[in-house]
Structures are given as structure tokens and as C-alpha cells.
Amino acid sequence: MLSPTVVSLLLPLFLLSGDARHAKADPCIAMDTGFNLLVFGVDGKDWNAGTQDTWTSEGSATDITAAANRPPFDGANTTCYLAQFYNAVYVLNGDASDASAVYIYDAGAKSWSKQSVDVPSGGAHTFDTSDFGAILDHDTNVFYAMSKGEVFFLNMGSLTAANGSALSWTDVGAPEAWGDLSSYEPTMALAQNHIHFIGVPGLQPGQADIFVIHFSFFQPEAQSYGSDFSQTHGQTASFFQTDGVQQEFAFIPDDGSATYVINVESNSTQTLAGPSVKDAGAKYFAGVTSLVQLSAAQGELQFLPYTQESDNSAASWTKITSVSVPAGSDSSSSNSSSSSSSSSGNSSATGSSTASGANASSTSSSAASGLSATAAAAAGMQTLMMTTLVGGVALIAVLL
Ligand SMILES: *[C@@H]1O[C@H](CO)[C@@H](O)[C@H](O)[C@H]1NC(C)=O
Ligand SMILES: *[C@@H]1O[C@H](CO)[C@@H](O)[C@H](O)[C@H]1NC(C)=O
Ligand SMILES: *[C@@H]1O[C@H](CO)[C@@H](O)[C@H](O)[C@H]1NC(C)=O
Numbered sequence: 001m002l003s004p005t006v007v008s009l010l011l012p013l014f015l016l017s018g019d020a021r022h023a024k025a026d027p028c029i030a031m032d033t034g035f036n037l038l039v040f041g042v043d044g045k046d047w048n049a050g051t052q053d054t055w056t057s058e059g060s061a062t063d064i065t066a067a068a069n070r071p072p073f074d075g076a077n078t079t080c081y082l083a084q085f086y087n088a089v090y091v092l093n094g095d096a097s098d099a100s101a102v103y104i105y106d107a108g109a110k111s112w113s114k115q116s117v118d119v120p121s122g123g124a125h126t127f128d129t130s131d132f133g134a135i136l137d138h139d140t141n142v143f144y145a146m147s148k149g150e151v152f153f154l155n156m157g158s159l160t161a162a163n164g165s166a167l168s169w170t171d172v173g174a175p176e177a178w179g180d181l182s183s184y185e186p187t188m189a190l191a192q193n194h195i196h197f198i199g200v201p202g203l204q205p206g207q208a209d210i211f212v213i214h215f216s217f218f219q220p221e222a223q224s225y226g227s228d229f230s231q232t233h234g235q236t237a238s239f240f241q242t243d244g245v246q247q248e249f250a251f252i253p254d255d256g257s258a259t260y261v262i263n264v265e266s267n268s269t270q271t272l273a274g275p276s277v278k279d280a281g282a283k284y285f286a287g288v289t290s291l292v293q294l295s296a297a298q299g300e301l302q303f304l305p306y307t308q309e310s311d312n313s314a315a316s317w318t319k320i321t322s323v324s325v326p327a328g329s330d331s332s333s334s335n336s337s338s339s340s341s342s343s344s345g346n347s348s349a350t351g352s353s354t355a356s357g358a359n360a361s362s363t364s365s366s367a368a369s370g371l372s373a374t375a376a377a378a379a380g381m382q383t384l385m386m387t388t389l390v391g392g393v394a395l396i397a398v399l400l
């Protein structure tokens, strides 16, 4: 049962995001194997923004929206991954109506398909599709995810289009040596077939805990990366090589105060400028020579040029103008409430560590059926007292 406190935390997120009949949109970014930037789910469209040399040519992106089997990009926390050997992009949480499905974009054929995926449930082995972090391993094309402290894998084989039979997330286990991670919000990054976990309770600044994929081994001792980056939640992106496995990854803390690039060969870290756009809900993707940030809430798409194994201290963030991302693109309709685009940016920034998206949205939409957006907006959130009824979807609003 949700406590009144939880409800009152969740409700404003819903009220400020406008009419509940319009699902939330959650765009994401990736690249294909030619390192063309792909921007998915902006106002119902997908774009190929070309290679890095064209990103500052205004409006030069190509519309690649293909209707058949395309995900609606209305999930709680949509993430996109490049399967480099197969020139395919895998989309997790791209469809609120089927949170476990993996949508596959065949970047060569420019077509979509939907892969059915089974999710284990029951006790410690429950994979919560609304609460996990994931990476796609480069060499094996296997996803690894942590959900509430438990690690799972999903083998994508060589798929560039959905298989007729469902795939399945499989339980790996929990890293007991790292402590109880059931409430840890994963900050995970891939390099050299090792998964690096930042922000694990007990780590010192500049450290990461490591899962060795090929041995399915949780390394008990932490690794230090010659820096003092803080043990906070953030986003990550692994720099691709033209061939071969990633060796460096970027870590951007939620406050956007810096961009750390960790090299797992030299055990060293470069501390670079944080993105000028501060958005804990921003998405990141790294190619061979750049780190790209998408803030759908603030309508910003930027990149940081980066040369691997070199000093990048002079690198600065630059706006990408080849494709336009309107502010509030994380909300598919901004017409119902004039404040929705700015407030949704704020709510995703502050809400991320407290409430999981799907729980918040499912609670909100059951509330919505009994509550008109207009009445709620007029009443103001601080004058609402919520009463929860268990055993049904009823949620009664009492206007004081
Ligand atoms: C969304 O997923 C990413 C990548 O898995 C993770 O880093 C981030 O914390 C998640 N955000 C929320 C709000 O759950
Ligand atoms: C796809 O389906 C076939 C036949 O059902 C199966 O043999 C194969 O392993 C599947 N591929 C993946 C990646 O699971
Ligand atoms: C990085 O650290 C690991 C583990 O301590 C060590 O085995 C490796 O030799 C180090 N690499 C370098 C280049 O110092």
C-alpha cells in the first residue's frame, strides 16, 4: 500500500505534467555502426543526424521514422543501445504497454521489430522493469541489468530483427560482498567486458565495484581510478572503438558538475567540463570521438568532442543543430498545461532518485480517472489531501 506521503510526492509529478490522457514521451539517442547520430522519439519522429562533422549544420538531419512496429517511446525510462557487430539498436522500456519488450531497430534495413521478453518474478529473483540499470556487453551482445540489487542477463544473440520465440531475463545473483544493494540505484558502465558500478555504498571517491562478465564474477575488492569523482548517482556512456571493445567510459553525476572519463586500461580519469545543460534525466551516448547529451525536457542536444587516450581538458560542449528537439519533448502534449514542459524537466530531475517512474505513472493514471486535470490544477497541489483505498484502483481526492 502506498502511504499518503508517497502519494503526495507522486501526485504533483502527475498534475504538473498535464493531461493524463497524453502519455509521457521519453526520447533516446544512439548511433549506428557508421557513428551516425540517431535521435528517437522526438514528437513522434526519429532522425538520423549524420556523422559528427554535420551536427552543426542546421536542419540537415534525415527523418527515418518508420511506422511498422515502431515503439511509441512512452516508457518510464527509455534507453537505447548499439549492438555494434550487428548494426542494430535495442530499445528498452520504449513501450509503456509492454515494459519488458525489447524493440529492435535494424539500422541497415531502417526497420523495427518487437522482441517479446519474459521477466522472472518471485522473491529476490524479481526483475522490476520499472527499476533497473543495464548495459549491453560489446563482445557477447548480452544485456546485464541490476534491479534492486540482483543482477540478470538477457542474451540478444545476433538479432537484428525479433525472434518468434520469447527471450528471457535470467538471474545471475547478487554481489553479496558489496553489501545489501536492494535500495541502490545502479550507475553502471561498460569497459573491457567489465561492468563498473559507481555509487555503491561504502566505496571511496574515485572507486568502482566491478563485475567481470566473462567469468560472471563479482570482484570483491573495489578498483581505484586515480581520481576523486564522488560516489553519487549519475549517467554513463562507453566510448566505442571503430573495432574492438570499449576501454573508456564517461560518468556524469546527476548534478552535471563535471564529466569524468575513466580509462580502465590505465586506471586513470580525466575530469572535463560538465554539460552546460543540467538535467539528471538527460540521456547520453558516446561514439568514437564524442559524447552526446540529450535533454528532452530542456530541448537541448549537445556534444563534447573527445579523443581517446589523449588530453581532452580543453574540450567544450557544443550545440547540435542538425536536428531540432523542442523543449518539453519528454512530454508528448504540452498544450494541456502551459507549465508542463518546464515542470516536467524539474520533476524528472528531482523525482529520479525517490520514486520509480512506472510506479509513479501507474499510480498517477489510476488517480487521473477520477480527477479532472482542470479541477486539480485549480485546487493546487498543496491543498489536496489524498486517501488511498487498497483493493481497488480507487484513489479519492479531498479538496480542503
Ligand atoms: C534510467 O536508466 C538509466 C540507465 O539504465 C539509469 O542510469 C537511470 O538511473 C535511470 N533513471 C531512472 C529515473 O530510473
Ligand atoms: C531464435 O529462435 C530460434 C528457434 O526458436 C532459436 O533456436 C534461437 O536460439 C533463437 N535466437 C535467440 C537469439 O534466442
Ligand atoms: C590497473 O589496476 C589493476 C588492478 O589493481 C592492475 O591489475 C593493473 O595492472 C592496473 N593497470 C595499470 C596500467 O596500472
Ligand SMILES: *[C@@H]1O[C@H](CO)[C@@H](O)[C@H](O)[C@H]1NC(C)=O
Pocket (backbone or CB within 6 Å): 332, 333, 334, 335
Ligand atoms: C498544440 O496545439 C497546436 C494548435 O492546436 C497544434 O498545432 C500542436 O500540434 C499542438 N502540440 C502538441 C504537442 O500537441
Ligand SMILES: *[C@@H]1O[C@H](CO)[C@@H](O)[C@H](O)[C@H]1NC(C)=O
Pocket (backbone or CB within 6 Å): 278, 279, 342, 343, 345, 346, 349
Ligand atoms: C527547477 O525549478 C527551479 C526553481 O523553480 C529552477 O531554478 C530551475 O531552473 C528548474 N530546473 C529545471 C531543469 O527546469
Ligand SMILES: *[C@@H]1O[C@H](CO)[C@@H](O)[C@H](O)[C@H]1NC(C)=O
Pocket (backbone or CB within 6 Å): 001, 128, 130, 356, 358, 359
Ligand atoms: C510499487 O511500489 C510498491 C511499494 O514500494 C511495490 O511493492 C511494488 O512492487 C511496486 N510496483 C511496481 C510495478 O514497481
